[in-house]
Amino acid sequence: MIPKIIHYCWFGGGEKSAFIKKCIRTWEKYLPEFEIKCWSEENFDINTNEFVKQAYIQKKWAFVTDYARFYALYKDGGIYMDTDVRILKPLKKDWLTYDFFSSIEFLPQMYESHKYLLDSSFKPINKEKRMHGLGILSAFMAAIPNHKFVEDCLEMYNAIKPEKVNDEVDFNNFVIGSYITKCAEKYGFIYKDSEQLLKENMLILPKNVLAGNELFIDKDSYLIHLCNGSWTDNRTVFESLLYNLKNKYPAFENVITLIQKVYNKIKR
Incomplete structure (x- = not known):
């Protein structure tokens, strides 16, 4: 059973905007039985690996969060949410009986330009290449403690040795969705917008159920990732x-x- 804890990250010490506070209030409204835990410099080691260390030095808070979300889920279990996720109605209780659940994230334009990388079974033709435009929604993930997929994602980040150019790392090369979805392939994930039950009791829901952006919200949606992009600098x-x-x-x-x-x- 997935523990009733909601994790979110807030690095850099800035003031939360009214927009973010409004999103968090929906968590409290529709998931009142969940504890809400904030991860920051106060309870997370920002020197845990080179990826996180360099991201923190460059004030790339979103990339620090990319690792910290998996640390929180692996350590405590529960639900991780980006701060711009809005809950629309209570989540289904039976989802918590899985060992991991999330949703498909679909970016139509990007998918169209990358779908040639897939075969007729929606699997990568070249196992070494990462797919873009369709993958696991990183803005919302839930897991039991010590889940194997979450561990794989942590190990993947631990293995990254970011190279500097002009004393800085270009973190735009490390888009979380394509990296973690590559990790999910060995559990049976295919690049198709459909409900998928993977190995290790993992449930992946269609793109509209946990809507990755406002394009796909409908009557069956339980939440919406509003893609606020507080980390974007371009x-x-x-x-x-x-x-x-x-x-x-x-x-x-x-x-x-x-x-x-x-x-x-x-x-x-």
């Missing part, structure tokens, strides 16, 4: 304006999100 001026407005005025979030969707379509 926005356009307009994108930065929308981001700041969403955080400062969460009451207008729906309008701002609609503007973002229209803008993203034009940008493509």
Whole structure:
């Protein structure tokens, strides 16, 4: 049984925005029986490996979190959520009987440009290459303590030796989704948007159930990852304006999100 603990990470010591506080209130509303635990510099060793150490030095908090989420799940078990995940209704109780569960994350445009890497069974043609555009949703994952897949993800990060260029690591080369989904292949994961029951009692739900972004939300969705991108440092001026407005005025979030969707379509 997956423990009733919600983990989230907050590195850097900054003030949480009104938007993030609003998201966390939905956790309290729909999952009142869960303990909520915040991971930060106070209870996590930022020198645990070279990947985390360099990410912290460069103030790349999201990449510190990429490792810390697996540390929390492996140590304590429970649910990990990004701070921009909004719960829409109580989660199904039987999901907690699995040893791990998450959802498909689907990025249509990226998937279209990478699907040639898959065979007719939705498996990679070249086992060495990482697939992009479809994978396991890293913004929401749940596991029992000491789960083997979570351990594999920790070991994968421990093995990374980030190379510096001009005294900095380019962390954009380490997008979490493609890395952890590669780890899931040995458990039977295929690159298809469908419910999948994998080895080690792992459940992967379709993309709309734990919606990875607002494109796929419907009546069957239990949560939405609002993709706030507080870690992003390469926005356009307009994108930065929308981001700041969403955080400062969460009451207008729906309008701002609609503007973002229209803008993203034009940008493509």
